Amino acid sequence: MQTAPGVSALDGIRIRPATAADTGRIVALDQAVTGLPKPDYWQDMVARCQPPQDRRRFFLVAEDGDAIDGFIAGEIRSWEFGSPPVGWIFAVQVRPARRVRGLGTRLFEAVCDCFRDAGVHHVRTMVARDNTMIHAFFRSQGMTAGPFLELEMRLD
Amino acid sequence: MRLQKATVFGLYAVLELAAAPDRQLTVTEIADKYGISAHHLAKVLRDLGRAGLVDSVRGAGGGYRFVGDARRLTLMDVIRLFEDVEADADDQPQAGPGIAEGLRFVLAEVDSHTVPTLQSISLATMLKLVARRPWVNGSSGR
Structure with a gap:
């Protein structure tokens, strides 16, 4: 089977860009893990990553047969907070049974x-x-503290 | 969080042994490598043995070897063997003038990053970090 550009096949699992047709399975996977349904959010996220776009937004799914066992979403953002272009990962999710x-x-x-x-x-x-699992995941990939600190305050 | 000497020695020993689980090292070998007291390290290794992280092999060619799960054990798991982390977090003035409360708030903010960081780094992740040495090429971004 020929592998399309940007697609890799590994042990039966194919990592490929998400399409609008995946949205329902992405919503279901996220809801199964977080307990919160967010159909509008994921529909918008997937839609914004569809071509034609400037290839700065990426939404990838891990597909095994008809099942989507994981996904990751990221975007290149430039000059916010004075930061040179950097790839942000906004979401990553893997079906618990496949972790x-x-x-x-x-x-x-x-x-x-x-x-x-x-x-x-x-x-x-x-x-x-307090999310030790996802914190440990990113650490295990080699990520360490970056050059920014997040600050916030209540407005009420 | 200020780590006691025993805690630092424990981290040295566990990570050194976990780096090659099939290898046995004597107290002296580890102590010499890190320039620390062999007497103090021997006590620390006994604590690590009681916690099931290392196993001692007696006799000629004996020493200690790592028997834990490096992918599951975190730096905080080792630290908790030697430190009362919860008591350390509470070791601030509980009430008082506004300035004291304000200082407690800021110091708690600093501490609030420490525990999640140490809990998120497994021994395996730490050993990968050591191998990569991001502090040399600046890839950590800090």
């Missing part, structure tokens, strides 16, 4: 390849302080 087998790593590496191909040299993300 600890390297699928998250494949998704991470795939989106990093997209960022590299687009000419950026750093990848960045943000994690909830």
Whole structure:
């Protein structure tokens, strides 16, 4: 089988760009993990990553047969907070039954390849302080503290 | 968070042994490599043995070897063997003038990054970090 550009086949799992037809399965996977349905959010996220666009937004899925077992979404952002262009990872999700087998790593590496191909040299993300699992995942990929601190305050 | 000497020695020993789980090292070999007290390290290794992280092999050619799960054990798991982390977090003035409360708030903010960071770094991740040495080429971004 010929592999389309930007698509890699590994042990039956194919990492490929998401299409609008994947949205329902992405919503279902996210809801199964987080318990929160966010159909409008994911529909918008997937739609914004569809061609034609400027190849600065990437939404990849890990497909095994008809199932989507994981996804990752990222975007190249430039000059916000004075930061040179950097690839941001906004979301990563792997079906619990498929975890600890390297699928998250494949998704991470795939989106990093997209960022590299687009000419950026750093990848960045943000994690909830109490989410040890996702924090440990990004650390295991080699990520460390970056040059920014997040600040916030209540407005009421 | 200020780490006691025993904690730092424990981290040295566990990481050194976890880097090559099939290898046995004596107390002296580890102590010499890090320039630390062999007497103190011996006590630390006994604690690590009681916690099931290392195993001692007696006799000629004996020493210690790592028997834990480097992908599951985190830096905080090792630190908790030697430090009362919760008590450390509470070791601030509980009430008082506004300035004291304000300082407690800011120091708590600093501490709030420490525990999640140490909890998120497994021994395997730490060893990969050591191999990559991001502090040399500046790839950490800091």
